[in-house]
Structure formats: structure tokens, C-alpha cells
Amino acid sequence: MTLKLISHNLCPYVQRAAIALMEKGVPFERTDIDLSNKPDWFLKLSPLGKTPVLIVNNMPIFESAVILEYLEDTQPPALHPEDPLERAQHRGWIEFASAILNDIAGLYNAVDQGAFADKQAELGRKFARLESQLGNGPFFSGSDFSLVDAAFAPVFRYFDTIDEIVGLGLFDDAPKVSAWRKSLSDRPSVQKAVSADYPLRLREFLQKRNSVLSGLILKDTQSAA
Numbered sequence: 768m769t770l771k772l773i774s775h776n777l778c779p780y781v782q783r784a785a786i787a788l789m790e791k792g793v794p795f796e797r798t799d800i801d802l803s804n805k806p807d808w809f810l811k812l813s814p815l816g817k818t819p820v821l822i823v824n825n826m827p828i829f830e831s832a833v834i835l836e837y838l839e840d841t842q843p844p845a846l847h848p849e850d851p852l853e854r855a856q857h858r859g860w861i862e863f864a865s866a867i868l869n870d871i872a873g874l875y876n877a878v879d880q881g882a883f884a885d886k887q888a889e890l891g892r893k894f895a896r897l898e899s900q901l902g903n904g905p906f907f908s909g910s911d912f913s914l915v916d917a918a919f920a921p922v923f924r925y926f927d928t929i930d931e932i933v934g935l936g937l938f939d940d941a942p943k944v945s946a947w948r949k950s951l952s953d954r955p956s957v958q959k960a961v962s963a964d965y966p967l968r969l970r971e972f973l974q975k976r977n978s979v980l981s982g983l984i985l986k987d988t989q990s991a992a
């Protein structure tokens with residue numbers, strides 16, 4: 768079986784799939800595409816025109832949550848809990864990670880202070896909710912790495928760059944979330960899910976948004992010069 772992951776170098780949804788593949792020790796080939804100039808072959812494979820797409824024996828699977836489920840159905844070790852109720856809860860928390868990714872996009876695209884503050888507050892509420900959900904770690908549901916961890920690692924990775932630009936204080940009252948974030952950033956599969964130039968590329972991407980955050984990057988760059 769050959770597996771190809773059609774990717775974009777900054778896409779957090781691609782990272783979920785790459786992390787799950789590496790956790791399961793499945794070899795795969797990764798092809799990065801330019802989402803601002805989508806190739807025709809990609810549009811033929813991807814009904815929504817979005818990354819990731821996983822190609823399995825020439826058959827495309829789209830939507831990251833579906834790709835994760837397919838990998839779970841076909842490749843050991845299991846990264847979902849065995850109990851159906853717990854498994855359903857994990858799927859719910861993966862959706863929660865997607866909602867946070869939408870809030871992050873809202874934050875970096877916010878064009879005025881009001882919209883920026885709203886997104887900051889919403890992210891604060893979501894991380895507080897997560898704080899009350901977590902146990903003693905090091906991962907979401909204890910000692911075993913799960914698909915929820917694969918979904919949250921790319922969420923936290925954004926803040927490695929955003930924290931350098933502006934202090935949002937999102938994790939100040941969330942010690943369990945902070946410890947979880949650290950456990951995920953130390954995980955080899957998480958580290959290998961992006962290329963070495965990811966922080967630089969993300970900064971460039973954020974700088975081009977014409978947003979409140981872009982303005983802060985500009986100030987940061989000027990004060991460093």
C-alpha cells in the first residue's frame with residue numbers, strides 16, 4: 768500500500784494526519800502544494816479544494832478527521848480509546864481543536880482592535896474550558912498519546928510564533944494546558960510534522976494579513992532593527 772499526503776507547509780490539518788502517520792510508523796510520501804495557485808491535478812482529487820488529501824492506492828480521502836479515522840481503522844497502534852463512549856468524546860474534542868483553529872484564523876485576520884480582543888477573549892474561554900478537562904497528563908487522556916493530541920499539537924504550535932509577537936496571556940491561568948503544550952512540543956512526531964523553516968514561513972504568512980497582528984509584527988521587526 769502506498770500512502771501520499773497532499774499537503775501545505777503551514778496547514779494545521781495536514782499536521783494532524785502527518786503526526787498520526789508517524790505515531791503509527793507508517794511510511795508516506797508528502798507533496799506540498801501552493802494553495803494560492805492550486806494545481807489542476809489537486810482540484811480533481813480534492814472536492815473541497817483543501818489540504819490534506821491522503822491518497823491510498825490512487826484513491827483520495829479528504830477531510831482531516833476522516834483521514835484520521837481511516838488510519839485508525841487500518842493501522843496499529845490504536846490512537847483512539849477502546850471504549851465507544853470515550854472514543855466519541857475524543858472525536859468531540861478533535862472538533863473542539865478545529866473550532867480553536869478557526870478562532871486562531873479570526874485572531875490573525877482581525878482588522879480592528881475590537882475584533883482582535885473578541886477573538887483573544889474567545890480563545891481564553893476555550894483554553895479555560897480545556898484546563899478543566901485535563902487530568903495529570905502528560906497527554907490529553909493520560910499517559911497514552913491519542914488523536915486528540917495529534918489535533919491539538921498544531922493548535923499550540925501557532926502560539927510558539929504568536930507569543931514572540933504579542934503577549935496574549937492565554938495560558939497564564941492554565942497550568943495543565945501549558946504542561947500539555949510542552950509535552951506535545953517535545954514529541955518527535957510533532958516536531959517532524961513541519962519543516963525546519965516553519966516558524967519563519969508562519970511569520971511571513973501572518974505579516975501579510977494586513978491585520979492587527981501584522982501591524983504588531985511590523986513594530987516588532989522595527990524595534991529589533
Ligand SMILES: N[C@@H](CCC(=O)N[C@@H](CS)C(=O)NCC(=O)O)C(=O)O
Pocket residue numbers: 775777778779780781802816817818819829830831832
Ligand atoms: N475541514 C478541513 C479543513 C482543511 C482546511 O481548511 N485546509 C486549508 C489549509 S490549512 C485549505 O486547504 N484551504 C484552502 C482553501 O480553503 O481554499 C479538514 O479538516 O481537513
